[in-house]
Amino acid sequence: MLKEDLNLPKALEEIARDVEPVLYDALAENASQEFQEVLLHPVKAGGKRIRPAVLMLSCEAAGGDPEAALNAAAAIELVHNYTLIIDDIIDHGEFRRGVPTLWKKYGLTMAILAAVHYREVVSELLLKSKNSVRLLSIVDSYIMRLVEGERLDVLFEQVGREDDPYIAEHRRISVSFDDYVDMVTRKTSSLYEASAMMGAVEAGAGENIIEAFRGFGLNLGVSFQIVDDLLDLFGSPSETGKQVGKDIVEHKLGNMLILKGLERMNGENKSFFLSVLRSRQASQEDLDKALSILARTGVKENAVREAWLFSEKAKSMLTVVPDSKAKRLLLDLADYVVYRSK
Structure with a gap:
């Protein structure tokens, strides 16, 4: 159980410290010594481990023992990491968390094999739980939602991938804010929803409490993505590890600031901005x-406000959950997501 004087940064550190060995052991088990170097590269590169924290804090807030949810917490982190492996292949991403991506360091073949291995390890970890059937069902359904979100994100790109006939045929030249929210609730919120729900399931909570945690995860995920959109455009490279203007370089219309900014631009500025967004190499x-x-349209301030609104909605979902240290840390986490710098 969490100590009363534990703040959010310390709690995240503590949870990450507990989850790390489970990640490493699960990935290394049944893998050759030679392949282990490849498998461990993504998790050794770091990461905030927010999803395992959501799962374990949700478990304790729902009245359960977070130690019993360690395997599920490791599983959801592996789901996150293997989707990043695939995402980096799709986006041709060469660096993540300040180090070469898996495909860039070890080649496409090993990256694809590692992703398949990760997916099977997820199942192995969840089968250790007494709630394995429910947990596996949650993970399976949310992975399918996440895949649809990734599909939409790619189709929202304004240029590129002309050698892919499906993308060329289905590319979305026009994207509404509702389209954006639909995409991010699938691509980003899915794993936050799954994490919060799985924690409540591991606690043996009733369906109304599980649903409350699902709503928390859904809104937390949207808030997280809006801030990611902000950082992908205007974040400090020394903190984010990403190029300033990354989403413009990658032609992404599925970015809240870009969508809202285009609505506020006059004709000449809008035409120029779209020409850069649709340029193969600006x-x-x-x-x-x-x-x-884009900055002059005021979208940076607007993004923080939108993220805050989703964060507040996330917190409101937990009003049915009794007060506890774990619940208060989840509320703090919802605030942290809005005001983080990386």
Whole structure:
């Protein structure tokens, strides 16, 4: 059980420390010594481990023993990491968390094999739980939602991938804010929903409490993605490990700030911004100008407010959950997601 004087950063550190060995052992088991180096590369690169924290804190807040949820917490972190492996292949991403991505370091073949291995390890971990049938069902359904979110995210890109006939045929030149929210609730919120629900399931909570945690995870995930959109455009590279203007470089219309900014731009600025977004390789000068135009629309401040609103909605979902240290840390986590810098 959590100590009363434990703050959120310390709690996240403690949970990560508990989850790490479970991750490493589960990945290494049944893998050759040679392959273990490949398998461990993504998890050794770091990460915030927020999803395992949501799961374990949800378990304790729902009246359960978080230690009993360790395997499920490790499983959800592995789901997250293997989707990142696939995401980096799809996006041709070469760096993540300040180190080369798995495909870049070890090649496409080993990256794909590692992703398959991760998926099977997830099942192995969840089978150790007395709630394995329910947990596996949750993970399976949310992975399918996540895949649909990734599909939409790719289709929202404004140029590129012309060698892929499906994307060329189905590309979305126009994207509404509702389309964006639908995409991010699938791509990003899915694992937060799954994490919170799985924690409550491991606690043996009733369906109304499980549903409350699902709503918490859903809104937390949207808030998290909006802030990610902000950081992908205007974050400090030294903190995020990402290029300033990353989503413009990657032609992504599925970014809240870009969508809202385009609504506020006048004709000339809007035409220029779209030309940069749809340019196969924009110059640094044009990228800087596009970012300046976007910033002047006030979308940075708007993004923080939108993220805060979703964070507040996430917190409101837990009003049916009795007060506890774990619940208060979940509420703190909802605030942290809004005001983080990486």
